[in-house]
Amino acid sequence: MAPRPEPPEGLAEHDAVRRRRGIDMVEEERSLLGLDVVEIYDVKHDAHLDDHKDVLGADGRRSAWIVMILGAFQLFACYYASDVPSALHDQLEASFANGSSHALSFNTFFGLIYSVYSVPNIIIPLGGGMLVDRFGPAWMSLIFSSTLMAGQILVWIGVFARIENLVLLGRFVYGSGAESLCVSVSACLASWFHGSPHLALAMGISLSISRFGSVTTNVLSPMVARRAGVHMSFLVSIAVIGLCLPSAAYVLRLERRREELQASRAAAAAAASAGADAGAGTSPGTSTRPQLTIAHTWHSLRRWPASYWLLLVSCMAIYGTIMPFNNVASAFLIERICGGECCADGQISCAAHVSAESRASVLMGVPFAISAVGVPCLAFVVDRIGHRASFILCAAVTILFVHLLLALTALNAVVPLVLQGIGYTIFCTTLWPSITLVAPGDVGTAMGVVTAAQNLALAIVPLGVAGIHASSGTFRTAEYLFISLASVGIVSGTLLNIYDARVAHGLLNQARGSRAEPTLDKEDVAYCFGRKTESRDMLRQAKGRTPVQRCTMAETKGPEDAQSAGGRKDPRDEARAYLKKHNILGLFNELGSAVVFERPENVHEFLAAKLQDLAAKRKDGAQSSIFTDQDLETLFEMYDTGKSGTLGKDAFLSAVSALGTTPDKRKAPEGPLSKAEFVAYCKHELLIAGKDPCM
């Protein structure tokens, strides 16, 4: 990197450092002051995302897709190995029947294989998610993959030696890593695709590939078991998991590289704005990850919006109908196909039962087959049109319809199962990316809490189904439980839409991708007016001009023109306008800087006093210390060492950097810049950096 020219003497370095630090503290201050404005977070956060894009560029985008493929492969291995026992039910039964001692009946043992996986996962993903936020998803994926490996080795030895307890211990260890691995891979994708218009697509493709893991094990494991013995199927699954480790290690390498690039860029920005004092700023490798403390987690839980909790309820209700239904679908479908008992004497070997069984197994594959193909396709659409909350409601309605059909009609089961596939596809495509949108700060913990809740539902609902079946003697009665759960999903989905529209400004229902990569035309012009304008005239005139020219043009036209130009109101622009109008970031900047320098014992008291002080200053007509036009003009004069009235590119970039911003060299104007152009450009840069100038 080329060394930056030293800022001229007399420049307010101290102030620049203060401002930089203050801005970095906005989020902390926000919670300190008890403010919780999603949009403030978004505006600040998106500026930060722009940094990511700039640092990594096309290379970063390619890396993100590599991370997606590697993460999907880890999930593939996880789903593959998780489902080996169910694919080998009959072979395992035969194998353990030949064993020497059996403390448990095979069915109890087989049920426990799944219980020891699920029950601990009511708790484990909570800790797993926190660890992901603390140590990063890439590191934790490596650790969770190793846990899978250790667990599956124990299972394999247990199967080989026919030791039931060892198999169960292995499944417990395996389960401890499996759900948390799903959390860490999701968090990893959320981090690499945050702000990208392809988040749902990335998550959808990885889910589809992981589902393919279940399909592969269903086909491959029985084949391997028939040829080489049942334990060999487990050995193959160990080999598949083994490939997770290098893939997780490579993701870690990419993650490190990304962090280094970000840190060096932050250090360069700090050096430019602080000169010799740069050492006091962000140093490469500085971790900004949250503390692994109960207090921090509690703080996160309280900070998540109501939409997060509505998503959690939807997850429990809808996954509670999908997975437990799938567990009993075979028996339920056989019962439905035969119209009750297939064989007169309650046996299961008559021709009618065997035929119903094979039809049921084909039907059972329908929902997951639909989802394997449908999820990436729908994800592509969701990334474009948004409507996540609407889709979540739509999925709940579809699932309700499925169970009404199954409970109340004798319709061919293909129709409800196709609908079940559609409902599941819609739900899983939209649910998981939505969680990352409503809780962007601590995705690992947020995913972990939802996954734990999901496992709670998956542990309880089958017990309810079994209880209903035991008391009524038929699975059809259990349909009413699924109908109730789908109804809960509809209520939470409806509330989610209301909250999203009324409180969250359409965070879930809007197409985020288009917003994450704003067109320069609109953003530049909108910035210069201080509010959004969709005036075609303005945009047409702005086309082909540099950002400086656009700003200058906007300056001369004035905000009134923009207002009269009309146009649809965007909640983000309203938020920006609000932030700007009340100079919120400037206020936080002041407070944050003051706290950092004075380090008061009682922060609350200090802040209260500081606010009173600021209010008093304002009453006296004094200006806030945020950059005024006058400041910017002075800055220009400092860098215009030859007093030519213009700045060349290098001097210009240094001057803009001295504001604590990191200008994009590619977009910076080449030619000499007049004072007016410089002031306009600085204002533009300050907005991008989240530091609204005081105008």
Ligand SMILES: C[C@H](NC(=O)[C@@H](N)CCCCN)C(=O)O
């Ligand atoms: C995407 C979603 N994932 C989950 O439900 C996770 N809890 C992992 C499940 C692992 C299955 N062996 C899904 O699969 O729909």
